[in-house]
Amino acid sequence: MSSDDTGLKDVARTRMSDEWSDYTLYEKLSRTVSAASPFSEVLKSLSATEYKHYEFWSRYVPGEKPKLAKAKLYWILFLRRFLGLTFATRYLDRHEQNVVGEYQGLEKLIPEPDKAAFNEMVADEKEHEKAFAMKVESSAVRYISFVVLGLADALVEISGIHAGSLGFYDKTEIAGLAGVIAGAAASLAMASAAFAQAKQGEFEGSARLSAVYTGVSYFITAIILATPYFLTANMVFAISASLSLAVVILVVTTWYSVVIQQKSFLRDFLEILAILFGTTIALYAFGYFIHGALPGIRVT
Secondary structure, rough: OOOHHHHHHHHHHHHHHHHHHHHHHHHHOOOOOOOOOHHHHHHHHHHHHHHHHHEEEEOOOOOOOOOOHHHHHHHHHHHHHHHHHHHHHHHHHHHHHHHHHHHOOOEEEEEEEHHHHHHHHHHHHHOOOOHHHHHOOOOHHHHHHHHHHHHHHHHHHHHHHHHHHHHOOHHHHHHHHHHHHHHHHHHHHHHHHHHHHHOOOOOOOOOHHHHHHHHHOOHHHHHHHHHHHHHHHHHHHHHHHHHHHHHHHHHHHOOOOOOOOOOOOHEEEEEEEHHHHHHHHHHHHHHHHHHHHHHOOOOO
16 A cells, blocks of 8 residues: 555544534534524535535545544534524634645545545535625624624723822722722713714614613623722722733734624734733823822822
């Protein structure tokens, strides 16, 4: 047996299991939507395509059984249940993009008589994202930009208000209260701005829902970030805990956003993180400066 034959068998053994796992996954996802849903048709089509790919690779390792990637299966079904079908399928799309690149590097191993079938399989993988993008359009896709807008603004503004207040006030609960009050006012302002933006642009969703998503996400974030200031009188602990919560929220929302919108995680995350900490440091310094310049009006 030549080294090429051995290499092809090794590749086929791995790919066969991957395609079998994807076939099983799409088939199970199709059961989570109603038969009348346009998603059902697409998911069943993708499942059938993956089974055809499994059959292609299995011809090179006859008699062997595929291994089901149970961890991946349960993870995607978890995402589908708690973050929605749109997120789960967009997450899978990122995997398909990697598969296309890997397949193109395997072409030299494929016997000449099978090249046409192999090229058809690569074309199928390229079409997966387009096929689902034609059908998947949920509220998560339409309104995610408004949710992210509310969260991102709240993380930066409320953290900055807390830091500025700590530079001026002696009590953490006053700094926390300042964040809550500012959060309530700013959430109304953000909701109004989102409503006007949705009304004036070419947005296909509801302007009212856009305002609600933006305002509610802002205010909830403000409450979360303010909570540590009511639980401890230690300023260092309060601001550290609040900023830690801000980073956690930032990680989760950035990850959700970049998966939905098919963008890069690291760049978006680092940009907002730099703004968050830069604003926090600048406003703490400003509050401390005001305290030094006007010591007579410091609130204790």
